[in-house]
Amino acid sequence: MPNFDYLLFDADGTLLDFEAAERQAFFATAVVLGVDPTEENLKLYSSINGALWKQIELGEVTNAEMQRLRFTRFLAAVGSDADGIAMNAAYMVNLGKGSQLLPGAMDTVRAVAAGRTMAIITNGLPVTQRPRYEGSGLREVFGDNLFISGELGVQKPEKRYFDLVCEKLGIADRRRVLVIGDSLSSDILGGNNAEIPTCWVNTKWWTERGDAQAKARPDYTIRSITELPALLES
Ligand SMILES: [Mg+2]
Incomplete structure (x- = not known):
């Protein structure tokens, strides 16, 4: 070559290792927000987040919209009334540790x-x-x-x-x-x-x-x- x-x-x-970072950040954040820190919930969040990132690559969604939407959609899907924007902010801090x-x-x-x-x-x-x-x-x-x-x-x-x-x-x-x-x-x-x-x-x-x-x-x-x-x- x-x-x-x-x-x-x-x-x-x-x-x-993004999967390891995402996993520890999701669980650490979920516990504080009163969301069940289960594998099932991690999988659901990860699929919602992954779909939004694909839309960013295609120019369909902005970075700011992705940050606003990912936990708002996740919390709605699990029937929680926790604040998606607050969850995103906490998650970002935890993700930085991974x-x-x-x-x-x-x-x-x-x-x-x-x-x-x-x-x-x-x-x-x-x-x-x-x-x-x-x-x-x-x-x-x-x-x-x-x-x-x-x-x-x-x-x-x-x-x-x-x-x-x-x-x-x-x-x-x-x-x-x-x-x-x-x-x-x-x-x-x-x-x-x-x-x-x-x-x-x-x-x-x-x-x-x-x-x-x-x-x-x-x-x-x-x-x-x-x-x-x-x-x-x-
Ligand atoms: Mg990559």
Whole structure:
């Protein structure tokens, strides 16, 4: 494969364990709000939240609307009269405490960092992503190269998001950049939109794609982030 001088990593599901962070934040928040902290309720919330994030990627819902709607919808679905906006605010604080890395993530980024510019590209909000970044230790490898959609005002898969990141990193030749991420609809489609090569981390071992993902065309596919060093050397 070509030599890549810039590696742009997605955070959640690629380096950070979002499912673990979401789980602990949901349970911690539910207990305080008087909602049953059950697996069933976590699953319900997670599906409502996931659907709203897909709508954000499609430009159908804004970040602010998502934050207003996700717990309001969840609480209505479970018949609770707790305040969805207050629950969202408490949840965000708790989510910021979830900085668990996925197995092998730190060893992998350390192994490929030498001689390259490393950056994190993440859709999310600074109030959660900044503390998770600091808590995970990723700063040791990535320094200040943390690009959060909520701060840039645009998100993956928009071409403008990647244009801004390239501009801030002083990237002139996009063929020397590799986007690495687990999401076809945000990371890979975004790289395609911005004409940047992509590596899909197909952690869920998907063999079929939904319609929303069908347009995305990864240049490389790995099944685990730990396969990246060998791929870059091939
Ligand atoms: Mg991801």
